Each structure stands twice: as structure tokens, then as C-alpha cells.
Amino acid sequence: MRMLLLAGAFAAPLVLAEPTARDVQDIHLRDFHTKGIVKKDAVAQDAVQRICTMTNDRPSAEVGKQIETDQMKTIAFPAELMGDWKRGEDIAQSGRGMTFTDTAGTPNGGSCYNCHQLAAKEISYGTLGPSLLGFGKTRGAGAETQKYVYGKIFNAKAYNACSQMPRLGFSGTLTEQQIKDLVAYLLDPASPVNQ
Amino acid sequence: MRGLFFLLLALPLCAAAQDAKKEIEKYQQMLGEGSPAELWELEGEALWKKPQGPKNVSFEKCDLGLGAGKVAGAYARLPRYFKDTDKVQDLESRLLTCMTDLQGRSLKDATARLFGNADRPSEMEYLVSYVVGQSRGHKMAAPVSHPKERASYELGKKVFFYRAGSWDFSCASCHGEADKRIRMQDLPVLSDPAGAQKAYTTWPAYRVSNSQLKTMQWRINDCYRQMRFPEPEFASEATIALTHYLAVTAKGAPYRGPGTKR
Numbered sequence: 001m002r003m004l005l006l007a008g009a010f011a012a013p014l015v016l017a018e019p020t021a022r023d024v025q026d027i028h029l030r031d032f033h034t035k036g037i038v039k040k041d042a043v044a045q046d047a048v049q050r051i052c053t054m055t056n057d058r059p060s061a062e063v064g065k066q067i068e069t070d071q072m073k074t075i076a077f078p079a080e081l082m083g084d085w086k087r088g089e090d091i092a093q094s095g096r097g098m099t100f101t102d103t104a105g106t107p108n109g110g111s112c113y114n115c116h117q118l119a120a121k122e123i124s125y126g127t128l129g130p131s132l133l134g135f136g137k138t139r140g141a142g143a144e145t146q147k148y149v150y151g152k153i154f155n156a157k158a159y160n161a162c163s164q165m166p167r168l169g170f171s172g173t174l175t176e177q178q179i180k181d182l183v184a185y186l187l188d189p190a191s192p193v194n195q
Numbered sequence: 196m197r198g199l200f201f202l203l204l205a206l207p208l209c210a211a212a213q214d215a216k217k218e219i220e221k222y223q224q225m226l227g228e229g230s231p232a233e234l235w236e237l238e239g240e241a242l243w244k245k246p247q248g249p250k251n252v253s254f255e256k257c258d259l260g261l262g263a264g265k266v267a268g269a270y271a272r273l274p275r276y277f278k279d280t281d282k283v284q285d286l287e288s289r290l291l292t293c294m295t296d297l298q299g300r301s302l303k304d305a306t307a308r309l310f311g312n313a314d315r316p317s318e319m320e321y322l323v324s325y326v327v328g329q330s331r332g333h334k335m336a337a338p339v340s341h342p343k344e345r346a347s348y349e350l351g352k353k354v355f356f357y358r359a360g361s362w363d364f365s366c367a368s369c370h371g372e373a374d375k376r377i378r379m380q381d382l383p384v385l386s387d388p389a390g391a392q393k394a395y396t397t398w399p400a401y402r403v404s405n406s407q408l409k410t411m412q413w414r415i416n417d418c419y420r421q422m423r424f425p426e427p428e429f430a431s432e433a434t435i436a437l438t439h440y441l442a443v444t445a446k447g448a449p450y451r452g453p454g455t456k457r
Binding site for chain 2: 018019024025027028030031032033034035038039040042043044045048049052053056098099100101113114115123124125126127128157164166167171172173
């Protein structure tokens with residue numbers, strides 16, 4: 001009897017020590033609350049977030065492919081993809097939107113400069129994502145490139161299942177027009193990105 | 196020829212970036228030298244010794260883990276398991292316990308003003324400044340021996356890597372890779388002992404942009420805000436576990452706070 005109790009005492013911490021994915025989500029749902037425009041439900045994981053968390057952002061090739069195929073279906077490509085690079089620059093600079101202190105109604109930004117280098121003149125850029133300096137200059141502005149850039153901004157997970165880049169169109173952060181303006185900011189030969 | 200042209204074009208820009216980086220470093224050093232954090236510690240000490248609440252007692256009998264009233268080195272050993280509450284608690288959570296259990300204040304009163312502003316700082320921020328200042332020079336040593344401490348550490352690790360919210364972020368999205376930055380702000384890798392030691396030992400901190408001393412609970416709250424998560428509950432199990440994970444990862448480094456930030 002005493003042995004059993006001891007065994008129980010040793011076994012219990014091991015059980016406690018490894019919370020399951022469901023436990024972790026339940027704790028988040030209990031410990032976060034709605035504030036402003038951000039609803040509590042946003043702390044629950046969708047399938048992509050759950051698989052990426054569980055696999056340390058390295059799903060099997062098969063599962064990764066499946067995610068990308070599913071996410072690709074969320075993108076509706078407009079007929080015309082190039083907007084206005086000048087408006088695109090403002091969107092790339094702005095980090096506003098989607099936080100619990102933002103108000104509905106103010107236009108969101110893309111926070112692009114938080115993670116990427118874009119135009120050479122802007123030295124305050126982040127490095128979490130690759131440099132996009134001269135993006136259109138090296139790749140041109142052909143139909144396929146336009147489509148890739150639009151799709152990547154709309155839903156980065158359609159191209160790389162566990163990408164760290166937010167799904168800016170899918171999440172409702174940016175509108176179709178705003179993404180078009182960013183396509184132009186990256187690809188238009190007149191844009192400072194390509195100067 | 197083309198290469199040379201690019202080189203000439205790139206040079207002044209590199210120089211500008213270098214200058215900006217140097218200026219930021221100079222600014223950070225200047226901030227460290229003339230930090231108002233000390234004034235907050237003094238104010239906190241006065242509050243610590245002031246009798247309050249229905250029981251009209253001060254915090255001088257508050258047990259932060261080393262015994263009633265022992266403040267020196269206590270913060271360096273938090274978060275930890277407390278028998279009276281049967282919970283792992285961080286500093287802020289423990290201060291709330293002392294407000295309710297020791298001073299007899301209602302939880303509503305204790306949590307009425309957890310984050311202050313420049314015009315009116317909160318009691319919590321003052322008390323935290325005093326307590327953490329009393330751990331300066333003490334090596335970080337948050338314990339993981341009690342089963343609940345181990346569970347808290349393991350949960351904290353899971354919380355750190357948990358991706359969610361409209362932007363799919365986890366803490367690791369910004370604090371998981373070396374030598375990265377947001378705009379000009381360098382990002383420590385908090386899952387790595389070296390990164391955690393460097394960053395965690397300077398929080399809580401006086402933040403110049405807020406003209407105010409900010410607690411670790413605030414730091415975590417504002418990270419989640421920028422991650423596009425809903426708001427974390429103050430001193431909830433998730434935030435305490437995350438703090439515990441960071442504290443344990445930072446173990447061995449001497450505490451250097453309260454720090455001074457931009």
C-alpha cells in the first residue's frame with residue numbers, strides 16, 4: 001500500500017508535466033478575455049495554427065502540402081492585380097490595426113516594414129522576413145509574379161504551410177484594394193522599392 | 196561598373212544605418228545612467244511599510260517565498276510554489292495575495308488599478324519596483340523542484356510556442372531566432388539561456404516612452420496586444436507559467452533591474 005502511494009506520488013508529476021494541445025488551448029481560453037475589437041475566440045487555434053504548433057513549424061511534407069492546397073482555396077484573385085504604389089507605401093509603413101487597443105473603422109496597415117526591408121531610403125526596417133529591396137527590379141512585373149505577390153500577401157500559408165507571415169487578406173487585415181496597392185509597391189518600376 | 200555604382204549607392208545608406216544604431220546605443224547607455232527607476236523604488240519602499248486595508252497592516256509581514264518580511268533576494272527566486280495558496284505565483288500575483296490575505300482588502304480593491312499611467316502610477320508598479328530592486332546582484336534561481344513548479348514550467352514552454360490570433364503569432368515568432376529585429380528594435384531569443392538572461396534580468400523596467408515603471412505582467416500584456424491576441428488576465432496561470440518559463444531559462448544570471456528601456 002505504501003509502495004503504491006509512493007509510485008503514485010512519482011507518477012503524478014510526469015502526468016502534470018506534459019499538458020496536451022487541448023489542455024493548452026483550454027488554459028488560453030480560460031485566461032484570455034475579449035477586449036475591444038479582439039474577441040476571446042481568437043485565442044483558439046485553427047487547424048493550421050494547431051498543426052504548426054504541434055510540429056514546431058515543421059509538418060511532414062504530405063501534411064504541409066495539404067495545408068498549402070487548402071489555404072490556396074481561400075484566395076480569390078481579382079482580374080487586375082496592380083494598384084497604386086504610392087498608397088502601397090503608406091500601407092507598408094503603417095503598423096496599425098487588429099490589436100485590442102485599435103478601434104474599428106480606422107484603416108489597417110500591413111506592418112511590412114516591421115519585418116522586411118523594402119525601399120532603400122527607409123533605414124528603420126525589421127529583419128524577421130527576407131529583404132524585399134529591389135523585388136520588382138530583379139523579378140519583373142509579369143502576370144505570374146503579380147499573382148504570386150498578391151497571393152503571398154493574402155495568405156502566406158498557401159505557399160509555406162507554417163510561414164511566420166500573417167495571412168493578411170484571409171485574416172481581414174487588408175482589403176483587396178490594399179493588397180493590390182502593395183503589389184504595385186513591390187513591382188512597379190517607379191516604386192522606391194525598385195529605385 | 197554596375198557593381199561599383201551599387202557600392203557607391205549603398206555606402207552612404209549603410210553609414211546612415213550604422214549611425215542610427217550607434218545613436219540608439221548611446222541613447223540606451225544615457226538612459227541607464229540617469230534612470231528614474233530609483234525614485235520608484237523609494238516610493239515603493241514607503242508603500243511597503245505603510246499600514247493599509249481593513250487589518251491596517253503593512254507588507255512587512257508579506258511572504259514572498261523566503262519567509263514573512265524577507266525581501267532581499269526574494270524576486271530572484273520567483274515564480275515559485277506557495278503552500279498557502281497551493282499555486283505557483285509570480286511577484287504580482289503574490290502581492291495581490293498579501294493585499295487580500297494579509298491586509299484584508301477585497302480582490303476588487305486590490306486589482307482596481309494594476310497598470311497606471313504617467314500622471315497616476317499604480318500601487319502595484321511602486322511595490323514591484325521596490326521588491327525587484329532588493330534582488331539586484333542576486334542570481335536568478337526560480338525553482339522547478341515542486342511538481343506544480345515543474346508543471347508550470349512545462350506549461351510556460353507550451354504557452355511560449357502557442358500560435359494563435361488573427362496573425363498566427365506565438366512568442367517565438369519574434370523571440371525564436373537570433374539576430375532579428377522589428378524595425379530598429381533588436382529582439383532577444385527568449386527560449387535560449389543567453390537571450391533570456393540578458394532580457395529577463397532587466398525587467399521590470401522604467402520605460403521612457405511611457406514615463407513609467409512597467410511590470411513583467413504589463414510586458415506580457417503588451418506583447419500579446421501586439422501579437423493580436425485577446426487580452427491576458429492579469430496574474431493568470433498562463434501568464435505566470437510563461438514568466439516561470441522565462442525565469443527558469445534565465446537562471447544563473449545576476450538580476451540587474453529595474454532596467455531602463457526606450
